[in-house]
Amino acid sequence: MSEKMNKVRDLRSALELLKSIPGQLIETDEPVNPHAELSGVYRHVGAGGTVMRPTKIGPAMVFNHVLGHEDSSVVIGLLASRERVGLMLDTKPERLGFLLNEAVKNPIDPITISNDKAKAQEVVHYAEDPDFDIRKLIPAPTNTEEDAGPYITIGMCYASDSETGESDITIHRLCLQSKDEMSMYFVPGRHLEVFREKAEKAGKPLPISISIGVDPAIEVAACFEAPTTPLGFNELSVAGAIRKEAVELVQCLTIDEKAIANAEYVIEGELVPGVRVREDQNTNTGKAMPEFPGYTGSAVADLPLIKVKAVTHRVNPIMQTVIGPSEEHVNMAGIPTEASILQMVEKSMPGKLLNVYAHTSGGGKYMAVLQFKKSQPSDEGRQRQAALLAFSAFSELKHVFIVDEDVDPFDSNDVLWALNTRYQGDVDTVFIPGVRCHPLDPTQDPAYSPTIQEKGISCKTIFDCTVPFHLKDEFKRSEFKEVDPSRFVPGFSNA
Known part of the structure; x- marks a missing residue:
């Protein structure tokens, strides 16, 4: 592994790497409204994926002046290029599936560090504070003007089985509903849904942490699904294998759960048993947010509710977000899919x-x-x-x-x-x-x-x-003479 890649263990070190590579990252100090405008800009710059044209694959982008959130910035498009994912995971783009396949076969379990060493807890906001409002603390954008509300689109949701103690991490769409409440959408079959249903059946809340702005290796690894990573398999061990170093967790301050220790933000909360909320209760648009097929999903009438207990973050935190149907979803979901297919077919x-x-x-x-x-x-x-x-x-x-x-x-x-x-x-x-x-x-x-x-x-x-x-x-395809075009076009590359 290269010397530069050895330094990539969180979002900030990933951004530093990209800054050193021309064409991979741009920043702007132009004021931007997180409501639809931020995503509207990046739609043109680098969204790609199934986003309605015109769009393209381009650099990641950092917005340093987000209206209403003067002490934080927002990065979008970090994973919206297969080439960029390869750079951050230190492998060729066409070999990413093979890298993840090897990582699944050689997992390294996460470890827990002390609270005083956790950068994610440099600043703490408790929900019991009368001025607490998650919507003011976290610059969560809306993708379009008809979204149900501000969404956390790339939060690492971490929870544990109340019976076995086994933990899992995955990504879900999370809509900010009030100053201390969020709705959580579950696609049927996700492992955290199994944990939630088990806790709800017992009449107990399910503690859950949401870590935002983490090592890209964690974001990709979190998208593995069964049968490659069955119930009880902690995908953080895959991220550890990618980096050849255990992911560091930290004990949350208000709930009995852990979070990613070097995240930019951590939301601590509980999934409340027996409580449901209408996803678009604040907008009445009937819409949720743009999803990966390229269409805006319908708002769900009865989603589980997270009661937020605290928000912790780094000093001057960096919010990370994605456009739902962008190339970021392709890479996060697709590369683990490739690894899963490679593994199953190779065995046969x-x-x-x-x-x-x-x-x-x-x-x-x-x-x-x-x-x-x-x-x-x-x-x-x-x-x-x-x-x-x-x-x-x-x-x-x-x-x-x-x-x-x-x-x-x-x-x-x-x-x-x-x-x-x-x-x-x-x-x-x-x-x-x-x-x-x-x-x-x-x-x-x-x-x-x-x-x-x-x-x-x-x-x-x-x-x-x-x-x-x-x-x-x-x-047989037509075979051309093998020549070195750089003799004729200096600097030419087929890459």
């Missing part, structure tokens, strides 16, 4: 799956491109078995494209070339109807098709864009 057929890309257009969840190598006649058909394993590795996957080893899975034009020259719709399409997928896909609704029995049910599809093995010699 070693050496056949060369790479995986959880494609931008699917938000890192709905679509994967598998680069598969057929070496002998008996490999024919195994490429489709690999696709079936991919669906098993990540249940929210909807579409799988399979390409040969001479096609770049990260180049959409190359994948579409394979679709146009190595695919026949009536021969190379495999439909798997009636399978549970992800509830935010708007086509997964009985109103879309009478064949869909229930919301969240989908037809998963395999697009086999590989050449039949016995025809491989007839589908």
Whole structure:
């Protein structure tokens, strides 16, 4: 690992690294309104993903003058470039899935440090203070003017099983509802939902910490899901393996839970049993916030409620946020998806799956491109078995494209070339109807098709864009002479 990368262990050191690399980070002192304007700016600068055009992949951006929050700044787009994620995790962009796969297999458990050493607790605000108001303490933006409210979009939610003591970390959408209350949205099946339901059944609150502004390795690792990281597997151990150093936690001040010790902000609170709140109770827009498929999600009528007990933070804290459908979601969700698919397929057929890309257009969840190598006649058909394993590795996957080893899975034009020259719709399409997928896909609704029995049910599809093995010699791409273009174009690079 490089000397620079050895220093990246929190958000600030990550920003320092990016400052040293041209084109990766920009700052502005221009006053910006966190209500819709901040995200509206970054939509043009570097959001990418499934955001409505015009948008593009660009540098991360720091806003130093956020109206109403003079002692803090906001960073957006930190993970909105696969190249940038590779820089911060010290590996090539196309090898990120392999890095995470190795990390899952070699976890390093987190450790707990003393409160006096925790930078996240340099400044403390207790909810019992009459002037306490989380909306004034944390510059949480809205993505659009119709959002249900200010959202914490990249908070590391940490809680523990009340029976086993096992802990888990994940990311959920959190809407600031009042001076000391937040709503929390759960996609069915998330591990923290299991913890919450267990505590609620016992009539007890569930302590929860939300750490904001942390090491990017934690943000990516937190997005692993079952079966790769089953219930009881603490994904912080994956981040520890990426850094080859344990993540440091600290005991919270007002609840029986821990938080990330070097976070910029930590919210301490409890999920209150038996209490629900309407997500858009303050705006009545019927909308929540933009989600990864590129559409604004509907506000939920009855979400669990977090009662905030305290907010702690660093001196001059840096709030981190994301645009819901941006390339940040693609990378956070997609790279663990790639690792999960690589792991499952490699166990079944070693050496056949060369790479995986959880494609931008699917938000890192709905679509994967598998680069598969057929070496002998008996490999024919195994490429489709690999696709079936991919669906098993990540249940929210909807579409799988399979390409040969001479096609770049990260180049959409190359994948579409394979679709146009190595695919026949009536021969190379495999439909798997009636399978549970992800509830935010708007086509997964009985109103879309009478064949869909229930919301969240989908037809998963395999697009086999590989050449039949016995025809491989007839589908060879044109081979060009290997030359060094830098002789003719100084400084030229294919990277």
